[in-house]
Amino acid sequence: MYKRVLLKLSGEVLSGESQKGFSEEHVRYLIDEVKKVSEYGVKLGIVIGAGNLFRGRDFEGLRPTISDQIGMLGTVINALYLKDRFEDAGIKTVVVSQIVTLPSVKLINYDDIDLYFDAGYVVIFAGGTSNPFFTTDTGAALRAVEMKAELLIKGTKVSGIYDKDPKIHNDAVKYNVITYDEAISKNLKIMDTEAFSICKRYNMKILVMNFFENDNLLRAIKGENVGTLVVPTLSSTM
Ligand SMILES: Nc1ncnc2c1ncn2[C@@H]1O[C@H](COP(=O)(O)OP(=O)(O)O)[C@@H](O)[C@H]1O
Numbered sequence: 001m002y003k004r005v006l007l008k009l010s011g012e013v014l015s016g017e018s019q020k021g022f023s024e025e026h027v028r029y030l031i032d033e034v035k036k037v038s039e040y041g042v043k044l045g046i047v048i049g050a051g052n053l054f055r056g057r058d059f060e061g062l063r064p065t066i067s068d069q070i071g072m073l074g075t076v077i078n079a080l081y082l083k084d085r086f087e088d089a090g091i092k093t094v095v096v097s098q099i100v101t102l103p104s105v106k107l108i109n110y111d112d113i114d115l116y117f118d119a120g121y122v123v124i125f126a127g128g129t130s131n132p133f134f135t136t137d138t139g140a141a142l143r144a145v146e147m148k149a150e151l152l153i154k155g156t157k158v159s160g161i162y163d164k165d166p167k168i169h170n171d172a173v174k175y176n177v178i179t180y181d182e183a184i185s186k187n188l189k190i191m192d193t194e195a196f197s198i199c200k201r202y203n204m205k206i207l208v209m210n211f212f213e214n215d216n217l218l219r220a221i222k223g224e225n226v227g228t229l230v231v232p233t234l235s236s237t238m
C-alpha cells in the first residue's frame, strides 16, 4: 500500500463533466472516496484544478498573464470549498498556497508539510504552480516531488492513458504501463509534457485512473492494477 500520495483532480470532479460550479452529488462522491483512504492513515496531498470555475483559456480577449491568474484563484476557491466540506465529513484538512494571503490558507512551508501529515491532515495545495502559462497537472508534479510522494495519481474521467484520446477515438488502445519518454514522444495529451518531464527527472511514478469508478482511489493506493502506470523503464513497474 502506498503511504504518501499526491492526488491530482480536475475541477470538473466537483461539478460533473463539462459543467460549472459545484454539484452536490459529485462533491459527496469525492468526499466518500477520500474518506476511504484517509481511514488507512495515508498521507494524502491533493492538487485541485479549476475547470468547474475558470480556465485561463475561457477568457477570450484577456491577456494570458491575467486570465491565468484568474484560473489560479479558482483553484484557491475550490480548495477552500473542499476544506470546509471535508472537515464537515470529519476529514482534517489544511489548505496551503503561495499565491494568496487569506485567514484559512497557510503559506507553503516545507518544514510544516510533514507536521500536517503526522497530525493526520489532508493537505490541499492550491494555486497550481503559482505561475501563469502552466496548468495544475504541472503544479501536481511539483507538489508531488516537494511532498516526497511515492505516487502521483491523476484521477480523471477516462480509464488511463491510451494511444489516442479515447473520448474522440473509439478504437483507442489503453496502456497498462508506459514510460515517461514514450508518453512525451507520442504526445499523449492526458497530461502536460511539463508534468511528465518533472516526474521523469525526479522518478515520480504516475498513475492515471478513472476517478469516477467507485473505490478506484483506494484500489490505486493499495497498488491494485487500475489505470495506467507511468514509470522510468518498463522493467521498473513494481
Ligand atoms: N492519449 C490520451 N489518453 C487518455 N486521455 C486522453 C488522451 N489524450 C487526450 N485525453 C483526454 O484528456 C482528458 C483529461 O481530462 P482531465 O482529467 O479533465 O484533465 P485536465 O482537466 O487536467 O485537462 C480526458 O478526458 C481525455 O479525453
Ligand SMILES: O=c1ccn([C@@H]2O[C@H](COP(=O)(O)OP(=O)(O)O)[C@@H](O)[C@H]2O)c(=O)[nH]1
Pocket (backbone or CB within 6 Å): 009, 010, 011, 012, 048, 049, 050, 051, 052, 054, 055, 056, 057, 067, 068, 069, 070, 071, 072, 073, 074, 127, 128, 129, 130, 131, 132, 133, 134, 135, 136, 137, 138, 139
Ligand atoms: O500553474 C498554474 C495552474 C493553473 N493555472 C490557471 O488555472 C486554470 C485552472 O487550472 P487547470 O486548467 O489545470 O484546471 P483543471 O482543468 O485541472 O480543472 C488554468 O486554465 C490556468 O488558467 C495557471 O495559470 N498556472
